[in-house]
Amino acid sequence: MLDDHQVLTTDQIHALFFLARRTCQIRLGELYRLGLLDRFRFARDGGGSQPWHWTLGYNGHRFQAAAHNRPEPTARTSRQQMQRLSANPNLTHLLTATEFGVRLWAYARSHPAAELSRWWPETKTAARFSPVTPDGHGLWSEDGTTVGYWLEADTGSEPLGKLAAKLDKYAALARKGGPRYPVLFWLPTEDREEHLHAYLRGRRPEGVAVATATYSSDPADAGWLPVGDTQRVRLAGLPSDHGRVVAANSNYDENGVFLT
CATH class of the missing domain: 3.40.1350 (Trna Endonuclease; Chain: A, domain 1)
Known part of the structure; x- marks a missing residue:
C-alpha cells in the first residue's frame, strides 16, 4: 500500500487494517525498528504533534524492489525520498x-x-x-x-x-x-x-x-x-461504462476494463 500511495498517516493505517489503535501503533513501531517503514511528523500550532506520517523505509524499499524486479535502492535514496515527501508542498x-x-x-x-x-x-x-x-x-x-x-x-x-x-x-x-x-x-x-x-x-x-x-x-x-x-x-x-476496443493494439484488463 505504501509503495503505491507513498505516505499514510497512523489514522489511515488504523482504518485500513486494524481494529484496535494500540495494536496498530505497536505493529508500526515494530516495522519501523526493522527498517521496513520510516516516518515523519509535524508540530501542531499551539503545542503537541500531528500523527505520524508513514513511508517505506530502506528495507521496505529493498523488499518492494525485489518483488517487482526494480533496481535495488540505496539507504541514501530511500532517506531522500522520505525527506522529499515531508517537504512536499502538495502533501x-x-x-x-x-x-x-x-x-x-x-x-x-x-x-x-x-x-x-x-x-x-x-x-x-x-x-x-x-x-x-x-x-x-x-x-x-x-x-x-x-x-x-x-x-x-x-x-x-x-x-x-x-x-x-x-x-x-x-x-x-x-x-x-x-x-x-x-x-x-x-x-x-x-x-x-x-x-x-x-x-x-x-x-x-x-x-x-x-x-x-x-x-x-x-x-x-x-x-x-x-x-x-x-x-x-x-x-x-452513478453511471459507469468500461469503454470499448477501438484499435488493434487495444485490450481489456482482467476486469474487462479498457486499457490503452
Missing part, C-alpha cells in the same frame, strides 16, 4: 486523495456486500489511461453493481475554471473508446460545491458524467450530487 493534497480510498476501504471492511477491488494513485492511473491524470482511480462494487471512478480531490486552492478544464481530457479518453467513468470532485465545503455546480452548467463536455460531494460525507454513501441533477445518490448508483 495535504496527496493525503486528501488517499483519504478517499481509505474511507472506501474502511467501509468495505464492515460491509460484506461492498468491495474496493481497484485503488490506484495518480501515477499508475496516468500511465495506464493517458491522457487523463486524476488524483486517483478505482473500481467500487456494492450489492452486485460495479462502478469505476476518476477522483479529483480538491483542497480549495485552484480556481473553478482550472477544475472544469480537467474534464476535457476525460472527454478525449472517452472519444478514443476509453472508460466513461464518472469524474468525482471531492470538495472541502458546501459553498465550494455549490459554486462548482453553477460554474459547470453549460460547460461540462458531452459524454462526461460529473458528480460532487464534500469531505463530510462518506464516499460510499448517498452524498454524490450529479451535475445537472437535484437528487444525491450513492457511489454505486
Whole structure:
C-alpha cells in the first residue's frame, strides 16, 4: 500500500487494517525498528504533534524492489525520498486523495456486500489511461453493481475554471473508446460545491458524467450530487461504462476494463 500511495498517516493505517489503535501503533513501531517503514511528523500550532506520517523505509524499499524486479535502492535514496515527501508542498493534497480510498476501504471492511477491488494513485492511473491524470482511480462494487471512478480531490486552492478544464481530457479518453467513468470532485465545503455546480452548467463536455460531494460525507454513501441533477445518490448508483476496443493494439484488463 505504501509503495503505491507513498505516505499514510497512523489514522489511515488504523482504518485500513486494524481494529484496535494500540495494536496498530505497536505493529508500526515494530516495522519501523526493522527498517521496513520510516516516518515523519509535524508540530501542531499551539503545542503537541500531528500523527505520524508513514513511508517505506530502506528495507521496505529493498523488499518492494525485489518483488517487482526494480533496481535495488540505496539507504541514501530511500532517506531522500522520505525527506522529499515531508517537504512536499502538495502533501495535504496527496493525503486528501488517499483519504478517499481509505474511507472506501474502511467501509468495505464492515460491509460484506461492498468491495474496493481497484485503488490506484495518480501515477499508475496516468500511465495506464493517458491522457487523463486524476488524483486517483478505482473500481467500487456494492450489492452486485460495479462502478469505476476518476477522483479529483480538491483542497480549495485552484480556481473553478482550472477544475472544469480537467474534464476535457476525460472527454478525449472517452472519444478514443476509453472508460466513461464518472469524474468525482471531492470538495472541502458546501459553498465550494455549490459554486462548482453553477460554474459547470453549460460547460461540462458531452459524454462526461460529473458528480460532487464534500469531505463530510462518506464516499460510499448517498452524498454524490450529479451535475445537472437535484437528487444525491450513492457511489454505486452513478453511471459507469468500461469503454470499448477501438484499435488493434487495444485490450481489456482482467476486469474487462479498457486499457490503452
